[in-house]
Amino acid sequence: MLRRVRASVRRMPAAARLIAIAALLLVAAAANLAARSEPVGRWLPLLVVAVAGAVVAGAPTRLWPLPAIWLVATLLVTTTGVPVDAAALVPSLVAGGVALVAAVTVDVFPVLRDRHRRAQT
Numbered sequence: 001m002l003r004r005v006r007a008s009v010r011r012m013p014a015a016a017r018l019i020a021i022a023a024l025l026l027v028a029a030a031a032n033l034a035a036r037s038e039p040v041g042r043w044l045p046l047l048v049v050a051v052a053g054a055v056v057a058g059a060p061t062r063l064w065p066l067p068a069i070w071l072v073a074t075l076l077v078t079t080t081g082v083p084v085d086a087a088a089l090v091p092s093l094v095a096g097g098v099a100l101v102a103a104v105t106v107d108v109f110p111v112l113r114d115r116h117r118r119a120q121t
Contacts, residue, residue, distance in 0.1 A: 005056055019057035024069050026050035031073035031096070037088040063106055067099035 010016055027050045033043035054066060074092045077084055 010058055016057045019053050023050040023053035023057065024065060026053065027066050027069045028073035031070040031092065032077055035074045035077040035084055035089050035092045036082065037085040063103035064100060067096055067103050071096035071100055 026046045030043040030046040030050065033046070051066065071093070074089070074096055078089065
């Protein structure tokens, strides 16, 4: 069923772009709530819907934008002047940083592998 949904979304590139943008905005909203010490029940559903939307829109071709938006939104919360609990902010920043490094590694590994194969031939 997921294949059919993805195929129908990919036939309409504008819809795929809108879903991808909505996923990025939902990740930013989830990061904002998580950094402000909101209960997990408020931000986790947003994050789940965002990742599901990214998968449907075909965003898994590049993984790094979602954790990057999480990290940027978390950092922006600290500049708004709203009191932020460090006990919630630090894990959010660490999780975003680790996820970003992992996503960039996953995105870059196939490119490096292809370059290595081309160099050998």
